[in-house]
Amino acid sequence: xxxxxxxxxxxxxxxxxxxxxxxxxxxxxxxxxxxxxxxxxxxxxxxxxxxxxxxxxxxxxxxxxxxxxxxxxxxxxxxxxxxxxxxxxxxxxxxxxxxxxxxxxxxxxxxxxxxxxxxxxxxxxxxxxxxxxxxxxxxxxxxxxxxxxxxxxxxxxxxxxxxxxxxxxxxxxxxxxxxxxxxxxxxxxxxxxxxxxxxxxxxxxxxxxxxxxxxxxxxxxxxxxxxxxxxxxxxxxxxxx
Ligand SMILES: *Cc1c(COP(=O)(O)O)cnc(C)c1O
Numbered sequence: 239x240x241x242x243x244x245x246x247x248x249x250x251x252x253x254x255x256x257x258x259x260x261x262x263x264x265x266x267x268x269x270x271x272x273x274x275x276x277x278x279x280x281x282x283x284x285x286x287x288x289x290x291x292x293x294x295x296x297x298x299x300x301x302x303x304x305x306x307x308x309x310x311x312x313x314x315x316x317x318x319x320x321x322x323x324x325x326x327x328x329x330x331x332x333x334x335x336x337x338x339x340x341x342x343x344x345x346x347x348x349x350x351x352x353x354x355x356x357x358x359x360x361x362x363x364x365x366x367x368x369x370x371x372x373x374x375x376x377x378x379x380x381x382x383x384x385x386x387x388x389x390x391x392x393x394x395x396x397x398x399x400x401x402x403x404x405x406x407x408x409x410x411x412x413x414x415x416x417x418x419x420x421x422x423x424x425x426x427x428x429x430x431x432x433x434x435x436x437x438x439x440x441x442x443x444x445x446x447x448x449x450x451x452x453x454x455x456x457x458x459x460x461x462x463x464x465x466x467x468x469x470x471x472x473x474x475x476x477x478x479x
Contacts, residue, residue, distance in 0.1 A: 252293055252473060255474075259456070263277050265457075266460035267460060277460060277464070279300075281294050281303070282469060282473075283313070284304055284305050284306065285479060294474075302323070302324050302325075303325045303327040307338045311337065311338075325343055329347055330357075331353075336356075344368075344369040344406065345357060345368060346371040348372050354400055358403045360402070361402030368402060371405075371407045371449055373410065374410045374428055376410045376428050384410070387428075391438075394435050394440060395440060405442070407432065409449035412424035421458055422458060425450060428450065447465065448466060449464070449467075450462075451469075453470060
């Protein structure tokens with residue numbers, strides 16, 4: 239195959255995958271009593287070449303996510319981001335906060351009080367407010383960062399008081415489950431936390447985003463209450479590191 243035809247084929251795959259996933263999302267939204275447009279569809283673009291990301295944007299993607307600060311900053315100038323939002327979704331080290339604040343629309347992966355304070359400090363310095371989600375380690379896994387479920391509410395209260403930050407919701411990656419019932423239990427547990435915390439009407443908290451669902455489980459996640467799915471490999475194919 240010539241290089242050109244390889245790229246054309248990949249463009250066609252991306253377009254097809256986006257259509258299929260959009261249909262799945264729309265169906266799951268309606269099934270769970272919402273409208274298709276109530277669900278944010280994020281394309282996770284880590285390891286993906288800029289030309290393919292730009293193609294996904296041409297096909298209608300309005301939100302992208304990267305998990306590394308350096309990769310986000312490197313790609314950003316090469317992307318057609320007019321009217322496209324970009325969120326950070328990976329673990330953020332405190333010493334990288336100053337580089338990313340102001341460069342993204344939201345940080346979905348706030349996993350400690352320390353990093354939240356630094357985001358606040360750097361946002362105040364730049365005279366802006368950074369929208370954040372709190373990452374919850376719903377399966378209490380050692381391998382994952384994030385707040386434990388029982389810490390979530392207290393942490394929302396504390397983080398809400400930090401200047402320069404606005405809490406917008408929760409984010410999670412559940413443990414790998416081959417059993418759909420078990421997976422639903424994790425998703426429902428965090429959905430209930432999201433609703434409960436939202437109902438408290440805490441000052442400076444605008445809880446309206448529940449970020450959960452990836453390539454393997456986005457339909458289940460939406461059926462369990464997600465309104466923001468983060469999908470990578472199902473759009474762009476397997477990641478090559
Ligand atoms: C990579 C990644 C995703 C997307 O994973 P896929 O299984 O490829 O859809 C979603 N969320 C986070 C935080 C990620 O790092």
